[in-house]
Amino acid sequence: MPSRSDVHYFGAGPAPLPTAVLERAAGALLNYKDMGIGICEISHRSPEANQVLADAKQSLTTLLDIPDDYEILFLQSGGSGEFSAVVYHMVALWVERRRLRAEEDLRTAIADGKTEGGLEANVLARLKKEVEEELKLDYLVTGSWSLKASQEAARLVGSKHVNVALDAREANGGKFGAIPPESDWRLTPRIREGGSGSALVYYCDNETVDGVEFPSFPQCLETLPEDAVDNDPPLVVADMSSNFISRKVDVKKYAVIFGGAQKNVGNTGITIVIVHKSLLPPAARLASPDLLRQLNLPVGPVTLDWPTIAKNNSLYNTLPIFDVWVAGQVMGDLVQTFGAKKIAGQEDVSIQKAKLLYDALERYPQVYRIVPAKTVRSRMNICFRVCGGDADKEKAFLAGAEKSGLLGLKGHRSVGGIRASNYNAVPLEGAQKLAEYLESFARAQ
Structure with missing residues (x-):
């Protein structure tokens, strides 16, 4: 029977973990910090569990230089769960921003006698029209995982609202394996009357199945067109499940970064989400479930609701603290190993x-x-x-x-x-x- 030192494992995920972390984990499973019980047995609301969360967040913040205006969340359901969570959140954000704009415009129009009827009914009618005609989610499809993400978005909100701005197979003989030039991408045009043309621009930074990785952040998502009215950058969402903490990332360029832990960070069981605080309460409001239902848009489960998770320090429901501890150990070791680099x-x-x-x-x-x-x-x-x-x-x-x-x-x-x-x-x-x-x-x- 081979020992651990006799083999090298190149599986795509679950992936290998550092031996030193596993050795510490073996001890922690039996007796965590001389408590007499293992880490899998401690309460997720205990001071020890809160310290595990704080340590993991600090290590990740240090490694990636995450600014203070970003929140780090730990959730379950894997990267695939975030395919859905991204849609639930970003669509609700888009709708609420449109609702506030419509309310402002129509309140003035009603006061001036230019629009008849009540404010609420007029706002709802306008929102229905805008959702029908303007709601778009842009997806850059460069491999199997971004394809699945776009398909989940279409399942949730309908395919007419999903703009596949790039399907890399079209320029590569029907197969993934290349990324066409940005000039060929068909991103939703931005709207001059304020606000983004699309609710998000989504891409998978590294595709495990097809071996494709974006060499750098897409230049066309860096800045707005010179004639744009809105000063906000495109709401870029990146799935970094398979290259998380493997290279430098300018977090400030993203609205959201997420990744399943089971490639570079830890064992299967948790997903890490880095989200800009401007997309969360109290800085931002999301459309209410009642309004979303009136607009025939999906309402997500509470366990995938980023505001709920953020408000509860990732402890709304029972978080697998052992999985967070492993991730924290991996990231902490990288901090110690590479220091200032x-x-x-x-x-x-x-x-x-x-x-x-x-x-x-x-x-x-x-x-x-x-x-x-x-x-x-x-x-x-x-x-x-x-x-x-x-x-x-x-x-x-x-x-x-x-x-x-x-x-x-x-x-x-x-x-x-x-x-x-x-x-x-x-x-x-x-x-x-x-x-x-x-x-x-x-x-x-």
Whole structure:
């Protein structure tokens, strides 16, 4: 039976965790801080649990330089749950902003005798028209996960309200693996009468299935057109589940960042959301459930309601404190390891590991074909085919890798092939060993 030190695991998620964290976790499960009970047994409302939350938030804030005007939330339901939560929240925010504007306009119009009838009825009629004609959610679809997010949005609010501003398959032979130039994106035009043209612009920063990663923040989302009236930037929402805390991020460019923990941060069970406080009460109001129902728009479950979670310090319902503790330990260790470099230190390591693997693959083009275009290759998920996708050759590759202690390399069931997930907990030694195996397998062909 192999020991933990004998293998290197490249699974896409749940992913490996640092051995040192797991060793501490084993002790914490039995007797947390000499309390005589394990961390899974303590109350989520205890002082100890609150300290776990505070420590995890502080480590994340330090790593990513998160400004004070952002809130950090811990929720359950995974990244897929946030596909829905994003829609519930951002649509309710869009509706409330439109309601306030309509109320102001119509109150004046009624007072001037330009509009007949009561204020409430006129506001509702205008909102129904605006929802019908103007409500849009922009999605940049560059892989399987952003596609699923856009499909969930369409399920919740109707496909006519979802603008797929980019479907990367259209420029890549019907398959994911490239990101077309921004000039080809079909973002909803902004409205000159104030307010965004769309309720959000959504993208997945790293696509695990297809090995595609945005090389940087999209330039077209950086600033407004020169003739725009509204000074607010586009409400950018990013799913960073699979490259979270792996590189520097300018948090200020985003309205919302979220990620499931089970790739780089911790074990399965929690999702982390970083949301700008201007989108939460008391700075912002959201449309009431009654109004949303009158407009035939969905009302989300309370456990996915960001204002509720924020108001209760992520403890509205029973949060799995052990999962938060693990994430906090991982992030705290990164703070200690890289010091003043913060997350840039981990970014350097991830680039080094990815380069080792891509260089090995590129040396043998007759054996290996890297799936995504070079300009968008993921540092986290290296996807490739062996001998043109020959089933027997790929089976032999996987069998040989397993004998060498290199596990979890089978590609996603939807696309096949080989996938080496190069998350933070994969050590440099693991990437080196895999690169050596790539070399030896190719030479044997």
